[in-house]
Amino acid sequence: MQAEAPRTVYVVDDDPAMRHSLAWLIGSVGLTVSSFASGEEFLKAWHPDQPGCLVTDVRMPGMSGLELQEALARAGSILAVIVITGHADVPMAVRALRAGAVDFIEKPFNDQHLLDRVHEALEKSMALWKGHSRKARVRALLARLTPRERQVADLVAAGKPNKVIAFELDLSMKTVEVHRHNVMEKLEVASVADLTRLLLEAE
Helix, strand or coil: CCCCCCCEEEEECCCHHHHHHHHHHHHCCCCEEEEECCHHHHHHHCCCCCCEEEEEECCCCCCCHHHHHHHHHHCCCCCEEEEEECCCCHHHHHHHHHCCCCEEEECCCCHHHHHHHHHHHHHHHHHHHHHHHHHHHHHHHHCCCCHHHHHHHHHHHCCCCHHHHHHHHCCCHHHHHHHHHHHHHHCCCCCHHHHHHHHHHCC
């Protein structure tokens, strides 16, 4: 059974009062919160493989919230981002949402609305994490195969019988049977359908 990854809400805001207020609000519903005064400070502590939610202000000295969001997107982050601002305009909101933000919230905001969006963001990030974890496991399984076993696996998944595989790869039927057995064992699958699904997941 897959272990659950820790889920954290990261608050990035240069205003100490707002940072404290957001951390208190989010922590009041039992969520783990980690706060940072700048995007640069956050990036130094950020681990790309961890799911979570980033709540960031737009206007900050140095790296803006939108620049932070875009930097994370370029790095392949699975964090779900909520952008908050007291100086909203339409182009800014469009930029944030196009970069994948879950929401663009204007101050002052409704506490419950923010909490609802944080929970949605965490679920979105967890779904991404589970998908990435599954793909990583599939890649690790496929790495166990020799080049010849991978050829056999692809042909088996394509529905070709051992006789045809033997002809195409210029192998004996016995050798194909051995490779086929090794493929199923190494990939931990019990049927051709399971093998096919696993190979599709690797794409």
